Amino acid sequence: MFTKNLVALTAVAGLAEQAVAFNSHRHLHRAADVNVKRDYVTHWVTVYETAYVTDGQLDSKAAATEYVANSVPAPQPTVAAAPPVVSSQAPPPPPPASPTTLVTSAKPAPVNIQVSAPPIKVKEPVAVTSSAPAATTSKASSGNGGSSGLSSKRGIAYNDAGMANIFGGECKTCSWAYNWGSNPGSLNKNINFIPTLWGNKEPFISAWQSDAEKAIANGAKALFSFNECDNKGQANMLPTDAAAAHTKYMSPFAGQVPIGAPSITNSGQKGEGIEWLTEFMSACSGNCPVDFCNVHWYSEAQYADTLFTHLEAAHKACNNKPIWLTEFAPLDGDAGGFLKQVIPKLESLDYLHGYSYFMVANDKLMSSATSLSSPGQVYAALA
Numbered sequence: 001m002f003t004k005n006l007v008a009l010t011a012v013a014g015l016a017e018q019a020v021a022f023n024s025h026r027h028l029h030r031a032a033d034v035n036v037k038r039d040y041v042t043h044w045v046t047v048y049e050t051a052y053v054t055d056g057q058l059d060s061k062a063a064a065t066e067y068v069a070n071s072v073p074a075p076q077p078t079v080a081a082a083p084p085v086v087s088s089q090a091p092p093p094p095p096p097a098s099p100t101t102l103v104t105s106a107k108p109a110p111v112n113i114q115v116s117a118p119p120i121k122v123k124e125p126v127a128v129t130s131s132a133p134a135a136t137t138s139k140a141s142s143g144n145g146g147s148s149g150l151s152s153k154r155g156i157a158y159n160d161a162g163m164a165n166i167f168g169g170e171c172k173t174c175s176w177a178y179n180w181g182s183n184p185g186s187l188n189k190n191i192n193f194i195p196t197l198w199g200n201k202e203p204f205i206s207a208w209q210s211d212a213e214k215a216i217a218n219g220a221k222a223l224f225s226f227n228e229c230d231n232k233g234q235a236n237m238l239p240t241d242a243a244a245a246h247t248k249y250m251s252p253f254a255g256q257v258p259i260g261a262p263s264i265t266n267s268g269q270k271g272e273g274i275e276w277l278t279e280f281m282s283a284c285s286g287n288c289p290v291d292f293c294n295v296h297w298y299s300e301a302q303y304a305d306t307l308f309t310h311l312e313a314a315h316k317a318c319n320n321k322p323i324w325l326t327e328f329a330p331l332d333g334d335a336g337g338f339l340k341q342v343i344p345k346l347e348s349l350d351y352l353h354g355y356s357y358f359m360v361a362n363d364k365l366m367s368s369a370t371s372l373s374s375p376g377q378v379y380a381a382l383a
Contacts, residue, residue, distance in 0.1 A: 155356035171380035182211035230276035239279035293318035301333030
């Protein structure tokens with residue numbers, strides 16, 4: 001908005017004369033000082049000027065409803081006598097968006113790490129093959145939880161406890177659940193909740209001690225550490241920093257329940273995935289409380305075999321300790337067919353103590369708040 005100020009300037013020899021303007025609308029305007037020396041002549045000069053001001057510092061005559069934050073003024077008319085004076089103060093920026101939390105919003109969707117052949121290049125201490133080595137598998141009955149203390153390997157990854165309860169009621173082989181946080185919410189007591197210390201910042205660490213103690217008292221079979229430290233969009237920590245923080249927050253529970261290393265992605269980028277886990281274990285030098293390693297996997301369905309090479313590489317990097325697969329899903333194709341293909345193999349791995357598909361939510365394992373999707377029915381019923 002602009003205000004046109006019309007001021008009569010009467011020249012007096014030897015004296016500078018001032019133009020006085022008036023205020024209007026939600027902007028403040030002051031005419032610039034004009035020094036014009038003329039003898040016995042009267043000139044009329046039109047001066048345009050605008051100044052942006054923050055709300056709460058306006059004159060009492062302005063109407064509160066006329067100010068619009070970050071409004072863009074119309075172009076100024078051309079003034080021959082004097083150029084307009086424009087304030088250097090920028091309009092106030094809009095307020096930042098409100099942050100979200102893991103407890104109330106789903107974990108961000110996985111990033112497509114590799115979208116074309118060859119499949120994901122896993123940095124590991126051994127050669128990558130196209131299928132899982134036979135020597136690492138052993139026959140196990142469906143639902144066998146191994147030495148984890150769970151009645152079955154199959155778990156539920158959730159954000160919405162109501163959905164998790166409905167899914168758990170349909171999945172007779174699902175014995176445990178987690179939600180990337182340390183509080184189960186209203187999860188049914190008959191589903192074993194495993195708390196996660198998502199990251200080493202607030203609000204995660206302030207609630208961890210109390211929540212972990214409560215979960216263990218309620219029968220939790222394990223504790224999960226930081227979420228994807230090798231991913232800049234998740235916990236994002238260097239292996240050395242993660243080793244120190246993991247030791248600090250997990251040591252009080254050592255010996256009470258199995259403790260997992262920070263979860264990793266299946267990225268093949270430098271410093272990520274298996275390479276990050278290898279560096280973490282090296283930084284620990286045997287002093288970190290680590291009873292198993294936690295891994296995630298995403299790729300196209302046609303590269304399902306790389307899921308098992310990733311698990312095998314993680315098993316070796318974890319000094320042959322057990323593995324939990326707490327996130328996995330195909331990035332395309334028939335999810336139900338994928339699950340039918342991989343679940344029997346997951347059940348047969350003796351060193352794999354738990355797995356959970358991503359995730360109990362709409363358009364994934366659920367088709368609505370109360371109904372299982374087609375892949376969800378497969379995951380819940382597959383023996």
